[in-house]
């Protein structure tokens with residue numbers, strides 16, 4: 001089969017890969033310190049999203065709901081938003097940021113969340129909370145367009161638009177990570193620290209890997225502050241890592257403040273991490289130190305140990321967030337693997353023109369990329385079209401496809417809830433390249449032993 005990209009051809013979604021836009025907006029909001037988002041919709045729009053965050057990180061996060069009921073769904077429910085903001089501010093004296101996130105139902109009925117933000121700013125806040133710094137940010141996240149990926153992109157832009165200002169140059173770099181794990185944030189900060197680059201990270205989510213402390217505090221949140229957000233306009237440059245998750249905010253910063261921006265590199269694998277560091281060097285003038293050359297060499301050595309002998313020609317299916325899937329596919333190709341099926345779970349029209357996708361399609365003989373895909377696309381190809389696969393890479397929602405078809409699976413992306421501690425490991429940077437190569441190899445090794453397939457090779461390796 002030639003390399004192609006095309007949308008899902010059948011109507012209806014069976015086992016979706018993504019959830020809806022408000023989930024992405026909620027993920028952005030939990031990255032900010034002293035912030036609790038209010039989702040203007042039914043309680044389930046928060047309850048299930050919050051559950052999935054907790055399943056993935058094994059932590060608890062705070063999110064609120066306007067808890068729309070039948071009457072509100074027909075006649076409008078802005079009064080519930082007003083009440084929700086008031087209750088939230090009373091209950092949480094430290095809260096400074098309240099994103100108000102719309103949903104499918106409240107967009108359909110036309111509730112004016114921008115208007116209610118203006119009203120609350122003019123009436124409730126000065127009357128009941130005089131002198132208290134409170135930022136209400138309207139985030140439009142109707143779920144009948146886009147996905148959790150575009151919802152994150154929109155929310156980051158809206159938060160950046162609300163806060164970013166310019167005072168005086170601070171010499172820092174804006175690093176917009178996209179929807180990544182705490183392990184990725186740690187690795188990215190490590191790479192920048194080695195280059196002696198001071199960065200404002202959106203979002204500082206390392207604390208999602210929260211310690212158990214003597215005070216028994218049981219809630220996790222990000223550490224990006226209002227002050228961090230305000231300083232974005234003073235930076236020397238912006239690096240926006242995941243094209244589909246950060247581009248809107250990066251474009252805003254470039255247009256509003258003239259900040260040089262590089263957008264769209266996802267530093268998964270050696271090649272993409274090299275590009276990332278080179279771009280940081282170009283923006284900041286800082287050299288790539290020998291310590292990172294050594295780390296790169298160590299990662300290359302780890303990959304060389306397994307690539308040609310165990311990974312070459314292994315056929316892989318991938319699904320999940322588009323930048324993750326594309327970065328993983330590029331890395332698989334670099335390791336001589338064959339990423340034959342890529343499933344992207346929404347219908348973003350820009351996929352067709354993505355230079356990374358175009359480059360892969362031009363250079364491989366067999367690759368099918370399905371947009372607006374679901375997990376049935378994967379299951380159907382395995383069960384009805386005899387698609388041969390050696391490995392599946394994706395989040396835990398596809399686990400039953402892997403289990404039923406007895407194809408080994410490496411969990412990556414969001415959500416991963418059926419393996420312990422995966423959020424702690426990076427897939428980005430040289431450390432991520434090492435972890436990925438070795439985890440792929442170990443997944444295949446376990447399968448070789450389980451199925452008794454050439455497992456003796458492991459004795460003599």
Ligand code: SF4
Nearest residue numbers: 020022045103104143
């Ligand atoms: S699809 Fe609509 S109702 Fe369902 S969780 Fe998303 S926003 Fe809420």
